[in-house]
Amino acid sequence: MTLPEATGLYRRYAKTQTTLDLRVMQTTDLHAHIMAYDYLADRPSDRTGLVRLASLIRSARAEQANTILLDTGDFLQGTILGDVHAMSRKAGTNDTHPMIAAMNSLGYDAGTLGNHDFNYGLPFLVDTLQQAEFPVVCANVARKLGDTATNDATLLPPWTILARRLRDQCGNWQDLKIGIIGVLPPQTEIWERAHLEGHLHTRDMLKAARGHLPALRAAGADIVILLSHSGIAPDTGMRRTENAALQLAALCDVDAVLCGHQHQMFPGPDFEGIAGVDTKAGTLHGKPAVMAGFWGSHLGVIDLKLAKDHNGWQIISHRSNLRPICDPQADAGQGRALVADDGTVAALTLDAHHRTLTHMRRLVGHSSKPLHSFFALVADDPSLQLVAEAQRVRVAKILEGTTYADLPLLSAVAPFKAGGLAGPTHFTDVPAGPLCIRNLADLYLFPNRLSAVTVTGTALMDWLEHAAGQFCLIRKGKPDQMLRDASFPCHNFDVICGLRYTIDPFVPPRFAPDGRLQHPNSRRVRDITYDNRPVQPDQTYVVATNNYRANGGGFASAVAMTEIRLDRPQGRGSETIRAVLADHISRHSVITPSTTPVWRFVSAPGTTALFDSAPAAAEALHDLTGVRIESAGPGPNGFMRFRLYF
Structure with a gap:
């Protein structure tokens, strides 16, 4: 994909030949929608499902040599399939969560948590995350809060660094360290009080990010992508705000933001009129951002062009877009699939799908x-x-x-x-x-x-x-x-x-x-x-x-x-x-x-x-x-x- 030449900065770096493209793919708010199936209506659905999104992920990877796949939370709860698996775990079974199995097969690079991932209780969540073959990070949920964010005893690592060897535009290998940090709404502590009271506490997202970002940069992160299970809203100056992606994007150490929680689409018209938001370019305070709908409706894609000089790597141009699995306008508003099921994800989920059908009937x-x-x-x-x-x-x-x-x-x-x-x-x-x-x-x-x-x-x-x-x-x-x-x-x-x-x-x-x-x-x-x-x-x-x-x-x-x-x-x-x-x-x-x-x-x-x-x-x-x-x-x-x- 050819990215727009964002200034003479792009042309200057192009001459150095030390530039590379990186495609960042996002899923968010999957809510246990793995199969393209509406369990409540007991019929197939073309509008949802990681099984369809997986086909988009594979095609998006095939287009670009350098890619990473990230998730911004709320992936464990939301369908009867998720409920049935949680009940089976309580009954003593130890099967891999079908969502985790699917995500492992798709080679996710990292993820963060959403508030609904705590719906089945803390032990269930901790056991389930141990099955993940990718790091899950969260900077503002702690077993014990310290006097500052860096002294919190966080439930999960607040951040991680993905060390990747990538091909530059001349075909040479380049080392890139991609910092990943995640946050979720601090209200999770209240919403899930029955599960979390006395066990977990939350910190304001901005305070947590500000506290941990310097250490992430000091550890060698060349660029930082913030996984925000939080949406886009005007800055009201309130503490512990629920939708803080815009404010998080303004932090100087953040290079790109993946948003979620609101079940909306960005880039797009949903957020017109908010200061600092460019709904056409897909930027928050000039930083590339994306919010990929919900239930597997869209794949979020941010294409970054990076260049390297004596100061290290920096982003010189970017483009954000959404890829839908369905045309919702087709067939009198019933929707029509744009991609087929991914066979690998379907096969991995088939047993869980059949158990769910038996239970729900x-x-x-x-x-x-x-x-x-x-x-x-x-x-x-x-x-x-x-x-x-x-x-x-x-x-x-x-x-x-x-x-x-x-x-x-x-x-x-x-x-x-x-x-x-x-x-x-x-x-x-x-x-x-x-x-x-x-x-x-x-x-x-x-x-x-x-x-x-x-x-x-x-x-x-x-x-x-x-x-x-x-x-x-x-x-x-x-x-x-x-x-x-x-x-x-x-x-x-x-x-x-x-x-x-x-x-x-x-x-x-x-x-x-x-x-x-x-x-x-x-x-x-x-x-x-x-x-x-x-x-x-x-x-x-x-x-x-x-x-x-x-x-x-x-x-x-x-x-x-x-x-x-x-x-x-x-x-x-x-x-x-x-x-x-x-x-x-x-x-x-x-x-x-x-x-x-x-x-x-x-x-x-x-x-x-x-x-x-x-x-x-x-x-x-x-x-x-x-x-x-x-x-x-x-x-x-x-x-x-x-x-x-x-």
């Missing part, structure tokens, strides 16, 4: 009606309410005879599959009839654990206010305004069952999507009642929820809550909500989903808003009650657009 119960999330972000939803009821029943049983038993008990749930970046097929869609394990995973995507918290009425109001931030500011009397803020994650739209309330999107949101208070005098959520009585600011409530939310996940400091220690009967350990849901359904044998009124929008005649959902949602409009929604024709990227009347 196990019968749990029956449903008399379909369950879907097509309208879960805009109206009361029976699939969410089924999960909420299972949580509520279990927590009520556990708290019997305790001081919490007489407090009002609520249950908070959010839709995990509601379209967005994952496309028009990413919705819960369970037909009436048999319910299998895969259907429960479709209803509840993550292996979160059941938790309960106490909150005051004031905190409860703020909880709902944060959820109401998913809606754009709507103008009364105007037709067809876009309803949803695309930057607001659907999994943070909590619905709190047991309450009744109204949402007013005609006033600004009180909280920003990251939990920052942005309009202190604004209140979108009104008429909040429990048992037909207004919620009182000083009243205490118990809320059944998941461990991620109980540990502050998604809220930052927006909502004050205190977690209740749930002592399970018969010595039961920490229960996943999926297991709670399975028990709830099996005890009823046949469930009949119904919708209880929880929330609605305020009325505003003459006002409409648009939102996107699955094409199949058009046939489910008759399921809605208490809200007027109609089809508005095809939407972008294979979605169907709908019109909501206020």
Whole structure:
């Protein structure tokens, strides 16, 4: 590949003939998507899978003599296959993790961790990483924090140096030392508190990188690539920020940044308008960067041209790009594969794939009606309410005879599959009839654990206010305004069952999507009642929820809550909500989903808003009650657009 001649600097070095090309390839947020298969729908998928990405990796290597392959975390959790392997390890088997086996076969050079890699516990993670034939580094997770980053007792090496002998443009061998350092969001310590409390601590990513980079350079690194399981966001000056890739790129000892965590694409338009970000050139503060989507959707590629003089090696030009495994626009938005499966990765994963199919097809119960999330972000939803009821029943049983038993008990749930970046097929869609394990995973995507918290009425109001931030500011009397803020994650739209309330999107949101208070005098959520009585600011409530939310996940400091220690009967350990849901359904044998009124929008005649959902949602409009929604024709990227009347 011919790189742009970035200045007279390039021409000067070209004359020295001591230049070489290095291709840096990135995967990120694979989330145990190895096979090109949707386990929740029980059908092949052209949109995901390391098995497809592997074909791109091999072709990208064939194009360039000098390459390295790196991963930026969240590779162990995210599919039923990952769950099944974790369960088998707990049962005493010692098989190599199928994701690690695939990565070993592809010759990964290094990687770092993401927050979800801790989902199955610290012992599981440590044992799994021992199977990796490549170094995994992380500079800001420590068993014990010291007075400075360099004195931390880090869980993993904070950095490593890849010593490579590479061909220069004249065909001569050159020695290059590539420094690799990794970081992840410090909030991991909070999100995974049940696993990590008392065992691991996190440091601010910038402080950790600043502390360790001098030693990495002193050890002889010619260039430094920072593996950031962290996304791109404006610099707000906040400490311990979650998405700090832009700020990390500004560090003088960093030459390139591989980003992740946000499940977005860079270069690309997702980050337009942020100071220091060039979405076309693919740079952060002028440094080459890339973010390769999620679930194996893209291969990130940074092509570097390096030159050597008496001061050593330096980057004189660069180009960042993404290579997709699928054309998402093809076949009416269903997507079409651009590459075939890699035979080696497929063969390595086949046994794990078959075990997963057997597990996910196990019968749990029956449903008399379909369950879907097509309208879960805009109206009361029976699939969410089924999960909420299972949580509520279990927590009520556990708290019997305790001081919490007489407090009002609520249950908070959010839709995990509601379209967005994952496309028009990413919705819960369970037909009436048999319910299998895969259907429960479709209803509840993550292996979160059941938790309960106490909150005051004031905190409860703020909880709902944060959820109401998913809606754009709507103008009364105007037709067809876009309803949803695309930057607001659907999994943070909590619905709190047991309450009744109204949402007013005609006033600004009180909280920003990251939990920052942005309009202190604004209140979108009104008429909040429990048992037909207004919620009182000083009243205490118990809320059944998941461990991620109980540990502050998604809220930052927006909502004050205190977690209740749930002592399970018969010595039961920490229960996943999926297991709670399975028990709830099996005890009823046949469930009949119904919708209880929880929330609605305020009325505003003459006002409409648009939102996107699955094409199949058009046939489910008759399921809605208490809200007027109609089809508005095809939407972008294979979605169907709908019109909501206020």
